[in-house]
Amino acid sequence: MLDTAFFLSWLTLAAEAVDREAGRLTELDSAIGDADHGSNLRRGFAAVRAALDAEPPATPGAVLVLAGRQLISSVGGASGPLYGTLLRRTGKALGDAPEVSPGEFAEALRAGVAAVAELGGATAGDKTMLDALEPAAAALAGTTDSFAAARTAAEEGARATVPLQARKGRASYLGERSIGHRDPGAASSALLLAALAQAAEDRA
């Protein structure tokens, strides 16, 4: 079972990864975006950590809902409402159980990813974070073993955005010039999934 401490650990590891990789994310975003993805996410995840430290929620669902709300408030770019919706919808789908099974979490994450797709009007292949999130959610088969598979799927999904032409967001204005660059949102999604797998390994 996955308890509240597991989800706090996931988001702490995610915040550390975003902080460490902020420069790389911004560099990716400077190629096809407005060069603020790393700094925006760093600000957002710092707000997530501060909120979780100030008043630690009592359930896995509440951890994700609070984190999502912080991302929507503080990121300032499109990744805020998108990641905020991902975490908030996933958290809501978990309800108020004190512990959730990996299968319940896998199901909830699929609902969260679907909400992101709906909010952004994007689908896989548009060169967005969904290119990492969708295969990762599909790889989460509902066992803690599958968290590593989800990490791999997200990383491969992010890498596979390189040859794609962007069809959503600011990068889409570049047309063919968006080809040849890894999508920054898919790259940050891969970081979140890597943090998830790390949290599962630390727990084992």
Added chain:
Amino acid sequence: MSAGDAPVGIVLVSHSAGVAESVAGLARGLAGSGALAPVAAAGGAPGGGLGTDAELIAAAASHVDRGAGVAVLADLGSAVLTVKALLAEDGELPAGTRLLDAPFVEGAVAAVVTASAGGDLDAVAAAAQEAYGYRKV
């Protein structure tokens, strides 16, 4: 009208504080000399710079809410997505808040004129959306 003679409130969300303020000023200026519907600008990122500030949007919506609904116009990307994410949850924005599907500048002028003339939220939304239909060439 839905709430006595109360006007619909208008919120303008742009990546740029300057754009939001200027478009609000333009819309007020073109709305005429009668009673003016409340208009609030919510531009720029948290802490300044280009981007979108969810708290600023929520505060602006509360500020212009007179009980007849709040019409929100947004420019691009994160401005649109943030408003939609806020609308997806109860309690983030005043009841009767609606994101309009409209061009930012033209839609803002149409919305403020219509709201100031006493139009309800449906009329304001229709007027703003109609601005898409005006071809320039």
